Amino acid sequence: MSKVASTQVQKPTRNKGEFIKYFKQHKWLYVMLLPGALYFIIFRYIPMGGIVIAFQQYSPFTGIMGSKWVGLTHFRNFFIGTDFWMLLKNTLGISILSLIFYFPAPIILSLLLNEIKNQRYKKVVQTFIYIPHFISWVIVASLTYTLFNINDGIINQVIEATVGHTINFLGLPQYFRGLIVGQSIWKETGYGTIIFLAALSGVDTQLYEAAKVDGAGRWRLMWHITLPAIKGTIIIMLILRVGSILNTGYEQIFLMRNSLNISTAEVFDTYIYQKGITNAQYSYSTASGLFKSVVGMVMVLGANWMAKKSGESGIY
Amino acid sequence: MADIAIIKRNKNKIKASWSDRTIQVLIYLFTGFCGIITLLPFLYVLAGSFATERELTEKAFFIIPTEISFNAYQYIVQTGEVFRGLKNSLFLTIVGTCIQMFFTTTFAYPLSKTHFKGRNLILNLVIVTMLFSGGMIPTFLWVKQLGLYNSYLSLMLLGAINPFNMIIVKKFFEDLPVELDEAARIDGATDLQVFYKVAIPLSKPVIASISLFYAVGHWNDYFNAMIYLNNPAKETVQIVLRRIVLLAGEIQTDIMNFDAMGVPPDKAVKMAATVVATVPILVVYPFVQKYFAQGVMVGAVKG
Numbered sequence: 001m002s003k004v005a006s007t008q009v010q011k012p013t014r015n016k017g018e019f020i021k022y023f024k025q026h027k028w029l030y031v032m033l034l035p036g037a038l039y040f041i042i043f044r045y046i047p048m049g050g051i052v053i054a055f056q057q058y059s060p061f062t063g064i065m066g067s068k069w070v071g072l073t074h075f076r077n078f079f080i081g082t083d084f085w086m087l088l089k090n091t092l093g094i095s096i097l098s099l100i101f102y103f104p105a106p107i108i109l110s111l112l113l114n115e116i117k118n119q120r121y122k123k124v125v126q127t128f129i130y131i132p133h134f135i136s137w138v139i140v141a142s143l144t145y146t147l148f149n150i151n152d153g154i155i156n157q158v159i160e161a162t163v164g165h166t167i168n169f170l171g172l173p174q175y176f177r178g179l180i181v182g183q184s185i186w187k188e189t190g191y192g193t194i195i196f197l198a199a200l201s202g203v204d205t206q207l208y209e210a211a212k213v214d215g216a217g218r219w220r221l222m223w224h225i226t227l228p229a230i231k232g233t234i235i236i237m238l239i240l241r242v243g244s245i246l247n248t249g250y251e252q253i254f255l256m257r258n259s260l261n262i263s264t265a266e267v268f269d270t271y272i273y274q275k276g277i278t279n280a281q282y283s284y285s286t287a288s289g290l291f292k293s294v295v296g297m298v299m300v301l302g303a304n305w306m307a308k309k310s311g312e313s314g315i316y
Numbered sequence: 317m318a319d320i321a322i323i324k325r326n327k328n329k330i331k332a333s334w335s336d337r338t339i340q341v342l343i344y345l346f347t348g349f350c351g352i353i354t355l356l357p358f359l360y361v362l363a364g365s366f367a368t369e370r371e372l373t374e375k376a377f378f379i380i381p382t383e384i385s386f387n388a389y390q391y392i393v394q395t396g397e398v399f400r401g402l403k404n405s406l407f408l409t410i411v412g413t414c415i416q417m418f419f420t421t422t423f424a425y426p427l428s429k430t431h432f433k434g435r436n437l438i439l440n441l442v443i444v445t446m447l448f449s450g451g452m453i454p455t456f457l458w459v460k461q462l463g464l465y466n467s468y469l470s471l472m473l474l475g476a477i478n479p480f481n482m483i484i485v486k487k488f489f490e491d492l493p494v495e496l497d498e499a500a501r502i503d504g505a506t507d508l509q510v511f512y513k514v515a516i517p518l519s520k521p522v523i524a525s526i527s528l529f530y531a532v533g534h535w536n537d538y539f540n541a542m543i544y545l546n547n548p549a550k551e552t553v554q555i556v557l558r559r560i561v562l563l564a565g566e567i568q569t570d571i572m573n574f575d576a577m578g579v580p581p582d583k584a585v586k587m588a589a590t591v592v593a594t595v596p597i598l599v600v601y602p603f604v605q606k607y608f609a610q611g612v613m614v615g616a617v618k619g
Contacts (some may be wrong), residue, residue, distance in 0.1 A: 016428060022433055027385040029426035036423025040445060041553070045451025047458050053342035060457070109350060115343050127605065128351035132599050134604060136536030138554040142590045143357040144559040146364075150581055154360065154377055178341075190354060251539045254598045255558065269452075277543060289451035297447045 055289040067283075074287035083271065091267045094253075095245045097183045103241055104190030105185050107234060113193060114200045115218075129190025141255040144179070146171065147307030171260035179256060184249075189283055195237070200229045217278060236307055246296050268292045359592065365389070365588035372583050389587035398592050400549070401556035406596075408552060409534040412472040416530045419476040420485055425511050428489030446468045456543060470544040471537065481526050488522040489515055514527065525607035532604065535597065554561075557593045562584045 023030065054074060056067040078084055086130035109129075116122045132140070147155050148169040156166045169175045207225050216224070250269035264275075268288065276285030359379050364372060365388050369382035392398045417430060426432050427439060433470075449455075454473070464470035498508045516523070538554040545551065 019433065024430075026432070026507055028511075029429065029432055031428045031506065032422040032511065036419050036477055036482075037438075039419055039423075040442065041478070042462075043455075043474055044445040044449065046435070047455040048448070050450050050454025050458055053457075054455065060586060083552050109347070112343050112347055115340070118344075118346065121344070122347075125347045125351040126418060128354050130605065131598070131601060132354055134536075134601060135594065136522065136538060136597075138536075138538050138558050138588060139594055142557060142586070142593075143361060145562055146361055146583075146590070147357060152373070158377075184355070190350070218339060226405055254539065257563065272452050273543075282453055282457060286453045289453055293448055293451050300447060 005189065037158035041071075049225055051286060051290055053283050054290050056274060056283055056284045057190065057314065058286075062281070070283075074284045075291070077284065078288050078291065086263075087266060087268050087271055091246055091248055092265055093264070094177050094180055094248050097177050098184055098242060099245075101181055102184045102188070103238065105189040107196055107230070110188055110193035110200065110230075111222065113197060114226065126190070126193075129193070131190075132187040133191035135187070137249075137251045137255055140252070142182060144256070168260075170256070171258065173261045173264040176264045178252060180248075183256070196230050196233055199233045203229045235310055239303040239307045239310075243300040244296070245299060246285045246292055317506070324467070348599055365583060365584055366592045369584070384562070385550050385584070388584035389592075392588050393593060396561070397551070397556050398553065398589050400507050401551055401553035402409075402592070402596070404550060405535055405553040408468050408471060409531050413467070413527055413531045414533045415472050416476055416478075417527055419522070420482050420526065421516065421519075423477055424486040425489055425506075425515060425591050426481050428486045430490075440480050451519045452543075459544065465544060468545075468550065470535070474540065474544075475533070478530070481529060485519070485522055485526060488519055492518055508610075521607070524603075528600070528604050528607055531600075532597070553593050557589055560589045 018314050036290045050064070053064060053067065055069060055071060056064070057066045057070050058064065113122055114126065116125075135208055145153070147153050148166045150156055150166050150171070155169070167175075169179060203225060208221055211225060246268060248267045248269065250267070250273070253265060253267055254270050254273070257270055269292075272285045272292070275281045275288070360377070363379050363381050366384050366386070367378070368383050368385045371378070371381055427435055431436070434477075450458075459465060459470050459474070464473070494520075496514050497510055500514055501507075505513070536554065537552070538558065538605060540556055541552045545555070
């Protein structure tokens with residue numbers, strides 16, 4: 001029994017015999033690792049190998065082995081074609097709009113919630129505003145349709161009663177971005193406050209007391225105590241947000257996209273789906289997917305590097 | 317001179333506290349408004365699903381219908397597709413979550429042991445998958461090649477381990493007292509026995525919260541179900557809901573005979589379908605709320 005304890009204390013050595021001994025002692029740990037390891041190989045790593053079809057003229061009948069190599073043809077077509085600039089414009093349009101309006105929303109709301117002294121009132125509001133996060137995008141899209149559609153949507157009925165005409169929010173390209181960002185704000189602002197409220201709850205209340213004695217008003221308290229307390233969290237969330245600028249959440253956009261608003265609604269993810277799964281242009285869509293994956297990875301790593309540089313802990 | 321200064325200051329104080337009061341009231345009103353804005357669409361849809369056609373066309377907005385009608389729900393029960401969707405989603409969610417929890421906990425446990433040889437290499441290989449993936453099309457083609465197309469197994473296995481969740485579970489295992497593990501090992505227990513007799517029972521909070529995350533994910537999933545399932549009998553509730561509310565034009569009225577109050581209005585059926593798909597989430601919401609904040613916080617701490 002002392003043997004067991006001593007191996008765990010011992011420093012790891014490069015000795016082969018030592019490893020066999022360790023392996024025998026802890027063979028169950030390796031057995032337990034097996035299902036997950038197989039999962040990562042089969043469902044995460046093998047699909048990465050499938051990226052080679054981006055450089056082929058892939059056909060399901062000939063398979064990866066039998067398909068012709070075409071080099072960078074698909075990439076060339078993707079970048080030269082007009083679609084690329086449209087996709088970039090639409091994706092960045094939604095991302096930038098949400099950076100301006102959706103990103104600050106949870107910060108503002110948590111600052112306001114933090115001012116509420118009545119704990120029960122605060123709890124009730126929090127309980128309500130977290131709910132939409134757990135609702136599927138299909139339900140959010142259904143609610144949006146019920147409220148905004150041009151035939152009998154309540155919002156349009158109100159607009160018609162006041163202005164005299166209806167507005168086709170769901171079918172006109174110019175409203176698409178606003179609709180998407182609005183949905184995101186409605187769905188995720190409440191949930192987004194959690195992380196900021198947690199940071200705020202760590203603030204020493206004595207700081208506020210002391211500042212009040214010194215004559216600081218509400219704004220000064222917020223500016224000098226509350227905001228510095230969540231500055232780190234804000235920076236890291238902002239960097240993460242910028243890092244995922246090409247990810248516009250495809251379920252949401254896919255559900256709100258239709259043939260009428262497609263000129264502003266088509267983003268990289270919906271385009272890859274359209275070309276790859278609907279039109280079966282496997283190689284071309286894999287090439288455009290690879291572009292997005294690589295840019296996404298570079299952005300996330302860059303954002304992480306910046307986070308570390310700014311003195312925050314980083315994610316990876 | 318000094319007196320005047322004091323009076324002046326007091327005046328300012330009263331003035332300040334007055335505007336302060338106003339701000340306080342505004343804050344209460346605005347946060348309350350946010351709470352109402354989140355609830356209102358649900359309440360409106362709930363009310364509309366019980367309303368008669370006349371009320372839905374005549375009144376712009378109401379929270380309590382004057383005349384209660386169950387026609388829309390009757391229609392939903394009779395066509396049966398929403399309930400078939402609910403049944404399928406329930407099956408997918410329960411089995412899928414069990415599979416995910418099995419894969420996630422068994423994988424996280426060895427990695428939680430600092431003495432585990434190969435730990436860093438494996439963790440790095442996991443992190444690579446968080447940064448880069450094969451993408452939609454290669455994954456789709458591979459799943460098809462594996463013969464999982466049109467099977468729930470594709471949906472269950474594709475996300476069998478969410479790396480973020482796995483790291484949260486691993487972190488929790490790491491924080492369990494080492495002495496328990498050592499004591500059990502000295503008593504002759506194998507690592508497997510320590511895992512399911514000691515570690516799992518002690519990790520109920522993290523298992524509860526991660527299970528809920530996985531379950532909500534399965535229940536709400538739309539995109540994967542749309543890509544990988546191509547059989548009306550297997551449709552999940554999200555697929556059915558999308559078809560009823562967002563794709564369908566007119567409801568086929570000739571199938572059924574609604575003698576009592578006539579055909580249910582198209583709008584009410586859409587609302588009722590939305591209600592039926594939302595209720596299960598609202599039922600588990602109190603449990604979710606109990607655990608999710610904790611999960612978010614654990615996740616926020618670096619794994």
